[in-house]
Amino acid sequence: MRVHANRSYLFAPGNHERRVEKALGLGADVVILDLEDAVAISEKKSTRELINKTLEQPRNCAVFVRVNAYDTEFCYGDICSIVSENLDGIVLPKLESLEDLRSIDWLLGNLEQERGLPNGSIDLMPIIETAVGLVNIREIARADTRVKRLAFGGGDYTRDLGMEWTLKEDELLPVRSEMVLASRFGKLEPPVDTVFIHIKEHDAFRSSCSNILGLGFQGKMCIHPDQVPVTNETFTPDPEEVKWSQRVIDEFAKAEKAGIASIQIDGYFVDYPIVEKAQRTVDIANLLETLNLN
Numbered sequence: 190m191r192v193h194a195n196r197s198y199l200f201a202p203g204n205h206e207r208r209v210e211k212a213l214g215l216g217a218d219v220v221i222l223d224l225e226d227a228v229a230i231s232e233k234k235s236t237r238e239l240i241n242k243t244l245e246q247p248r249n250c251a252v253f254v255r256v257n258a259y260d261t262e263f264c265y266g267d268i269c270s271i272v273s274e275n276l277d278g279i280v281l282p283k284l285e286s287l288e289d290l291r292s293i294d295w296l297l298g299n300l301e302q303e304r305g306l307p308n309g310s311i312d313l314m315p316i317i318e319t320a321v322g323l324v325n326i327r328e329i330a331r332a333d334t335r336v337k338r339l340a341f342g343g344g345d346y347t348r349d350l351g352m353e354w355t356l357k358e359d360e361l362l363p364v365r366s367e368m369v370l371a372s373r374f375g376k377l378e379p380p381v382d383t384v385f386i387h388i389k390e391h392d393a394f395r396s397s398c399s400n401i402l403g404l405g406f407q408g409k410m411c412i413h414p415d416q417v418p419v420t421n422e423t424f425t426p427d428p429e430e431v432k433w434s435q436r437v438i439d440e441f442a443k444a445e446k447a448g449i450a451s452i453q454i455d456g457y458f459v460d461y462p463i464v465e466k467a468q469r470t471v472d473i474a475n476l477l478e479t480l481n482l483n
Contacts, residue, residue, distance in 0.1 A: 198381060202223050203254070206239070220252050221253045224240065224256050252277050277312060280315075283316065290329055294336075313334070316342040326368070327371045408420065408424050
């Protein structure tokens with residue numbers, strides 16, 4: 190499995206060759222080839238083979254596949270058809286229970302063993318997008334599975350609860366906060382946010398990215414090419430922020446050697462939690478530099 194950043198996840202319909210080819214060259218950290226909502230029922234099975242052909246092609250980003258939901262007739266066949274050394278990860282929509290998650294994790298483990306792949310080599314990113322899924326999210330997050338991060342799906346969530354998905358997205362604050370809290374509770378990576386459906390509202394999209402960054406998300410799913418550079422920019426630490434964070438780390442290390450666990454830097458109070466946050470910023474910047482994504 191290739192190492193990748195988790196700022197931008199761009200969807201592309203798995204059965205649309207031209208759009209897939211374009212998506213792979215747009216600079217997204219991950220391209221999600223879709224077998225679910227973007228593919229008609231009559232084409233779902235035939236799209237699996239098209240996706241496998243795409244997975245065989247050279248690319249500069251990770252490629253995940255969004256399979257159909259667990260309770261559909263297509264989920265099992267989707268997973269069995271696409272698991273190979275060329276697949277970086279699976280996006281599992283509408284996850285609602287720990288039992289379903291363990292079932293998929295078990296299936297992937299057996300397919301990896303059967304096909305000579307390292308155990309756990311296929312990433313698995315569930316999307317929480319129903320009331321049931323949200324109620325069970327802490328149990329899901331704390332389970333001992335291959336899941337590294339969760340994603341939030343706003344479209345199905347607001348439909349399930351009969352909510353209006355507004356441009357400002359104020360109604361999503363409670364569920365987004367719970368996504369971050371549950372992920373931390375389960376010792377997972379920060380979550381990945383929902384797509385933004387108002388594709389021509391560029392200022393509102395940028396605001397959405399900034400808001401979720403402040404809430405503790407690490408990236409966002411995208412449905413339009415224009416959303417990718419904005420997402421990458423928002424979730425890439427600013428050079429001045431990286432410089433400040435490194436200074437915090439260095440000066441605190443000196444103080445700690447002298448037996449001091451709290452200091453001030455230019456009037457800013459620094460203790461262990463602040464240093465840990467600074468270290469995360471530097472780690473993200475280093476990863477992006479290693480991947481040549483800065």
